[in-house]
Amino acid sequence: MSAAVKNLQKSFGSLHVLNDISFDLEDSSIVAILGPSGCGKTTLLNILSGIMPADAGSLAGFEGKRFSYCFQEPRLLGWLSAEDNLRFALSSLLQSNTNAITIERRIERFLRESGLFEFKEYKPNQLSGGMQKRLALARAFAFPSDILLLDEAFSSVDLRQKIDLMRAFLRLWTDEKPTVIIVSHDIHDALFLADQVVVLSQRPARVEGRLYIDLPHETRTFASAELSKYEITLYRLLGFDNLDSSF
Amino acid sequence: MPRYNNGIKPPSLLWRLIGVIAFVAMWQLTASLVKSSLILPSPWEAGAALLHLLRRAVFWTSVGGTILRVLEAFVISLCLGLASGSLSGFYPEVKAFMSPFITGIRATPVLALILLAMFWFPSTQVPVFSAVLMAFPVIYTSAETGVHAADQKLVQMSELFHVPTSTIFWRLRLPSALPYLFSGAKNALGLSWKVVVAGEVLAQPRMALGTGMQDARLTLETPTVFAWAITTILLCGLTEYFFGLLTTKFSSQFQQPQETPYERGEQ
Numbered sequence: 354m355s356a357a358v359k360n361l362q363k364s365f366g367s368l369h370v371l372n373d374i375s376f377d378l379e380d381s382s383i384v385a386i387l388g389p390s391g392c393g394k395t396t397l398l399n400i401l402s403g404i405m406p407a408d409a410g411s412l413a414g415f416e417g418k419r420f421s422y423c424f425q426e427p428r429l430l431g432w433l434s435a436e437d438n439l440r441f442a443l444s445s446l447l448q449s450n451t452n453a454i455t456i457e458r459r460i461e462r463f464l465r466e467s468g469l470f471e472f473k474e475y476k477p478n479q480l481s482g483g484m485q486k487r488l489a490l491a492r493a494f495a496f497p498s499d500i501l502l503l504d505e506a507f508s509s510v511d512l513r514q515k516i517d518l519m520r521a522f523l524r525l526w527t528d529e530k531p532t533v534i535i536v537s538h539d540i541h542d543a544l545f546l547a548d549q550v551v552v553l554s555q556r557p558a559r560v561e562g563r564l565y566i567d568l569p570h571e572t573r574t575f576a577s578a579e580l581s582k583y584e585i586t587l588y589r590l591l592g593f594d595n596l597d598s599s600f
Numbered sequence: 601m602p603r604y605n606n607g608i609k610p611p612s613l614l615w616r617l618i619g620v621i622a623f624v625a626m627w628q629l630t631a632s633l634v635k636s637s638l639i640l641p642s643p644w645e646a647g648a649a650l651l652h653l654l655r656r657a658v659f660w661t662s663v664g665g666t667i668l669r670v671l672e673a674f675v676i677s678l679c680l681g682l683a684s685g686s687l688s689g690f691y692p693e694v695k696a697f698m699s700p701f702i703t704g705i706r707a708t709p710v711l712a713l714i715l716l717a718m719f720w721f722p723s724t725q726v727p728v729f730s731a732v733l734m735a736f737p738v739i740y741t742s743a744e745t746g747v748h749a750a751d752q753k754l755v756q757m758s759e760l761f762h763v764p765t766s767t768i769f770w771r772l773r774l775p776s777a778l779p780y781l782f783s784g785a786k787n788a789l790g791l792s793w794k795v796v797v798a799g800e801v802l803a804q805p806r807m808a809l810g811t812g813m814q815d816a817r818l819t820l821e822t823p824t825v826f827a828w829a830i831t832t833i834l835l836c837g838l839t840e841y842f843f844g845l846l847t848t849k850f851s852s853q854f855q856q857p858q859e860t861p862y863e864r865g866e867q
Binding site: 402404420421422424426428430432433441442443444445448492496 | 753754761762763767
């Protein structure tokens with residue numbers, strides 16, 4: 354067991370957002386936090402990354418860990434080129450005595466693996482929406498971390514871009530295999546990428562259930578019979594009990 | 601504006617020229633109706649007075665003296681405004697401390713300020729002091745606004761990636777603040793010209809456009825007053841134009857390009 358979240362609670366004034374959230378995560382695993390929009394998933398990520406404190410509960414195994422974050426929106430600097438955006442995010446490495454050449458190699462590697470090397474000179478608004486998301490993903494992976502947090506990183510794009518992003522994600526993850534926590538409201542993000550899915554309820558969020566997916570990522574395809582078993586379980590955990598009923 | 605939506609630039613230069621010709625024509629028409637060069641000289645009389653001035657050494661020393669005063673006032677306002685405006689942006693206490701001064705300076709009429717400055721400073725520095733007090737709040741406000749111009753989501757992203765404070769300043773905060781700073785500085789430059797010349801008219805320092813203007817008024821040479829005024833307008837316009845060129849060149853590296861060469865979507 355590498356890290357654990359124990360009985361986390363969070364309220365904003367009278368708004369009770371998180372109610373007793375607990376789960377644990379293995380090293381180098383991908384955990385998906387699945388739940389309806391507005392249930393407090395981003396709040397959970399903010400607590401895990403230290404942006405905001407929890408009202409109650411504890412985190413074990415998160416101390417001293419380095420975090421990287423891929424936000425819901427790309428959050429790129431519009432006046433910097435793709436490679437300069439990565440250089441900006443990695444600038445703290447120079448202070449920790451990492452060789453400048455090593456940093457440059459790292460930037461080149463992650464640009465290549467995200468399929469953006471040809472566009473390294475382009476500024477964000479010269480890239481398509483999907484490419485901007487890929488650049489944000491490359492930045493999150495390029496920043497050396499123990500735990501990578503992804504907030505709805507695959508949302509707001511069409512299906513083809515989503516598949517491209519997921520492929521880029523798996524390519525990048527395979528490289529150094531950091532522990533990843535993906536927050537999403539989309540069941541497919543969890544099915545295709547996660548080793549463990551933590552399903553949250555409506556606000557105030559509590560853990561409805563946890564599901565371990567023991568399938569290698571490369572075998573997870575659309576309409577795969579094995580994956581659909583997990584899918585049905587996830588739908589049930591999300592509260593869709595009667596899947597056969599018509600609209 | 602649907603007339604120029606097909607990539608053709610509007611003929612702005614031509615329309616500017618037409619505007620100038622219309623203005624001069626109206627001036628000429630009014631001057632012909634007034635029929636007194638003492639009250640309103642014609643454009644030709646003002647032009648002739650300007651040509652006459654151009655041949656006199658005192659004109660060039662006056663131009664030089666005024667330009668130096670404008671630059672002095674502008675640089676001092678820029679330094680004071682940037683320093684205090686940035687501090688106010690970062691520290692609410694400094695903002696609260698500065699607030700009565702800024703409100704007081706803003707509410708003071710320019711002429712009252714010049715008259716008071718005449719008690720405190722030698723005539724050469726009266727225009728500079730007055731212009732600093734008028735231009736400084738403009739730069740102060742733009743610097744203070746500029747500090748908050750950086751997108752907080754980008755600041756949060758930078759902090760999560762532990763980007764050093766100096767890098768955040770140079771690569772995020774400064775580029776976000778530049779449009780505000782340039783706009784404030786351009787306004788302050790124009791204001792410096794107006795207040796310096798007004799200060800010179802009242803304080804009468806040696807080698808000054810305003811002094812030339814006042815001397816011409818005292819000797820009832822209205823065309824020469826117009827010639828000095830035209831010189832002031834042209835110099836003010838030219839410095840603002842060159843400052844604009846400088847800032848455009850400097851800020852172009854921080855601007856987001858308008859074209860989107862890659863528009864076909866994902867590959």
